[in-house]
Amino acid sequence: MNNSKNQRDSDIQKKIDHEIRMRDGACKLLAACSQKDQALEAAKSLQTCSTRIMAYMSELQRMKEAQVMQKVTRRSSDAGPMDDRLPCKGKVAISDLRIPLMWKDTEYFKNKGELHRCAVFCLLQLGGEIFDTDMVIVDRTLTDICFDNTIVFNEASPGFELRVELYSCCSEDDYSAGSTPRKLASKLSSSLGRSSGKKLRATMEPGPCSPVSNGGASPLLLPVPSVPGPKYHLLAHTTLSLSHIQDSFRTHDLTISGNEECSYWLPLYGSMCCRLAAQPHCMTQQMTSGCLKVKQLGGDPQSWTEVYAVLKGTSLFCHHRQEDVEANVEPAFTIAINKETRIRASEKDPQSKVQNIRISNQYGGEEVTHTLTTDSREDTHRWMEAFWQHFYDMSQWKQCCDDLMKIELPSPRKPAPVTPKQGSLYHEMAPLATPSCEGLLLQDNAVSAEIRALLSSYYNDSY
Template sequence: MTMKRGVKRKADGHPDERDHDEGGQVGWSNFQIATRRRESLRLKSQICATPGLVEKALKDKIQVEMSLIEGTAKFILACHNQTQSLEAGKTLLVARLRSDMMKFELNKIRRGRGSPPSNRGKPSYAGLSLSDIRIPLLWRRKEHLHDTVDSRRFAVFVVARIGSQIYDTTLIEPVDRHVTDVSVPDVLLFSKVPPYFEITLEVYSHEMEKELGRGITATPQKIVRSISRAVGRTMTKSMKNFEDIGPKFELIASVTLTLDDCDEKVKSHELYVEESNPNHDEDETPAHHQLPLFGQICARLAALPYCCEEEVLCGILTMRRNGKRREMWSSLIDWKLCLWKDKSNKDAARMPDLEIPVTRDTQIQDSGDDILSVANKKIRWEFVFEDKENLHNWLIHLIQHAHDHRRWKQAAEQRMLVYSPQNVTAQRRPFKRTRSKLVMLYNDIDRS
C-alpha cells in the first residue's frame, strides 16, 4: 500500500512533457524580449558614436552571430522533439540573415570613412515600434467547415528588418485548418531610424511533420539521435554555411512599409505572396504544401522622433521685443522653442513663459546685425547675439528642427505611442478565432 502511494505521488509530481515545453517557451520568449530591449538601447546610444566605434561594435556582433550559427547547428543534431528542432531552425535562419546584413553594413561604413563632416545640424532619428501583427488565413470551405482528412500543420513566424536591425517574432505552432488567423503577441522596437526608413516584414512558414506514435517508432528515433550525436561534430565542421541542417522555413509572403504607413491605429497592408516551391510530390500541387494566406497582414506601426522627448539645444537667449531686451533660458524640443525667465523655473518643471512653434511653416533667418528672427504667420520674434558662433549654432539647429518636422510628416503632427517590449508573465494563446464578418468572408470564398 505504501509503495502504491509512493508511486502515485511520483507520477502526480512528475511534470507533463507538454507543460515543460510551454514553460521553456515562456522562458525563451522572455530572453528574446530582454535581448531586443538591450539591442535597442545599444543602437540608440550609438547615434553620436564615431565610425571607428560603430565598426568595432559591428565586428563583435558578427562574431557573436557566427558563434550562434555554429552552436545552433550542433544543437539541431541533438534535438529530441519537433518543437526544439523548429525553434533551432528559426534561430539558425535569423542568425544567418543578421550576419549577412551586418557584413553589408560594415562594408558601407568602411567605404564611407573619411567623408567630410556636414555643416548642418544633426537630423533627428526616431524610435519605431511594430505590434499587433495578425495574418488572416484563407482555408478552403470544405477544409474549414467539415471534418476532412486535411491534417496539414504549419509553424509560422515573422521577421522584421530595417538594415542590420533584424528581429524575429515568436514561433506560432501548430497552425491548422481550425485557425482563421495567426496573431503574434510580440512588440518589436527599432532604434535610430531615419525618416526615409523602409521596414520589410517577411512571413516564414514550415509544414510540420505528422506526429509519430510511440512504441515501435521510438526505437528508430533513438537510433537516429545516437548517430546524430556521433557524427554531429564532423558534420558541423564540414558544412560551411550550415544550410542543410534542420527544418527549412520558406519565405511565403512579404511587404515593405514606410513612414506613410505609420499610424496610431492598426492598419491592413497587402502582402506580396511568393510563388510556391516546385519541390513537391507528383500527386500534389505546390500550393498544398503552403500556408493558405488571405493576402493581407494587419499591424500597428508607430514612430516617435527622439527630438520630441529629448532636448535638441538649450541656453540663454536675449529676446528683443518693442525695443527692449530680455535674457531668457531657452530650450528647443518637441517642435517648439520654450523660454523661461530663468533656468530655475525650468528645473522646477514649471510651464514656459513663452512657447514659439518651430515647424515646417516657420521662417528662420539671419536678419543681419547679429539678429536671429523666427516668424510664424504674422508673429515675429527677434533674438540678439553678441557671439556670431552662438548665433550660427542656434540658426543651424532651428533650421534643422523645422526640416525634421517636414520630414517626419504625420509622426511630427500626431504624437504616436511607441510600445516597448514587456516581459511575458504568462503563456498567451498565440491565435484565436476572429469573431467578425471577416470569418463569414473566409467561409464563403472557396478556392478551387
C-alpha cells in the same frame, strides 16, 4: 575619424563572430532535440542567426565601400562643395501585427479535411537591426496569424526600409534529429534501442545541404554542417517605408512565395495589418538650449523677457530659469516651431551690434512675430543653425513631425535561468544568451535529462 571607423568595423565583426557562435550552438541544439516543439524553436533560432550574419556582413561591406568612395572624393580635384547636412535619426516601432488567412469553407466552417498545421514567425529587419517575433502554431481554427510583439528600431533614418518576412514550417512533417557527430550519434542510437537507433543513425549522416540556404550564406565564409530536421521557408514578405507610417492601424500588401503544393503553405489573403509609428529625435530630444531675450512684436520696445529656451519637437519652450527645465516645471510660455513657421535674421541692432532672430507664425489668419536676441554673435549663429537643422529634420521625416506619435515600449524579456556550468552543451551555452537571441536557449526542462547526460558525456570525452 579613422579610429571611429575602425571601432565600428570592430563592433560589427564582433557581432558577426557572436552570431556565428550562436548559429553553431543552434545547430547542436537542433541535433539534440527529441521533441517537435523543441526542434521548431531551435530551427527558428538557426534561421534568425543566419539572417543576422548576412545583414552584418552586408553592413560591413557597405561601410568599406563608403570609406573607399570618401577617399576617392577627397582626391578628386574637380569635386565641388558637398552638403554635409544629415537628417536626425529616430525610433520606428511596429506592433499589432496581424496576417489574415483565407481558409476554404469546407476546412474552416465544416472542419473537414486534414488538419494542416504550421509553425510561423516573422523576421523584421531595418538596416543592421534584426528582430524576430514569437513562434505561433497555425491551423484552420485561426482566422488570423497574430503577433503580439512590439518591436522598436532605435537607429532609423527617414529613408529607412523595414523588411518584414513571414517564415513557415509544416509542424506535421516527419523529421529526425540533426547532424550530430558519429560518436554522439552512436551513443544516442544505442540508448534508443536497435530499431529506433538504426533509423536515427541513418538520418545523422552528413549531407550536402546547408541549414542557412534560405539566407543565401556563402559556404566559404559560413561553413555549417548539414542539420536534418525542420526548416523554415519564406512564405511572404513586404517592405515598409516612411510613406507607410501613420498613427493608426493600417493594411499593407504582401508578396507571397510558394504555392499550395508546398508543405509550409498557408492560405494568405495577401495583406498584412499593423501599426507603424515613428518618433524622430527632433520630436523627443532637446535639439539645442540656452539663454535668450524675447519680446513680442508690437509690445514695448524695452520689454524684453529673459528666458532659458529649449528647442524640442514643435515648440520653443521658454522657462524663467534653467533649473525649471531640470525640475520639469511647466514653461512660462511656448513659441510654435513647425513646418509653417518662418524664421529670419533681422538687421543688426544699432546699439548691441547683434542680429536679432524673428519667428513668425499664423494664428487664425493673424501673424504673430516674436523677436529673439542673444548675448553674442556666436550664440545667434548657433541658434540659427539649430533652427535650420530642425526644419531640415522636419522636412525629411514629414508626417512624423506633425504630432508626437505614441510608441508602447516592449516589456523586458525574462532572463534565462542561471545554471552552474557542468561541461555539457546545454550549460555551456547559457552565458551566451542575450535578449536579442530569444529562443536559442531552451528552458531547463526542454531537453530531457537523458539527452543532457549524453551531450555532457560526449563533450567531456571530446575535450
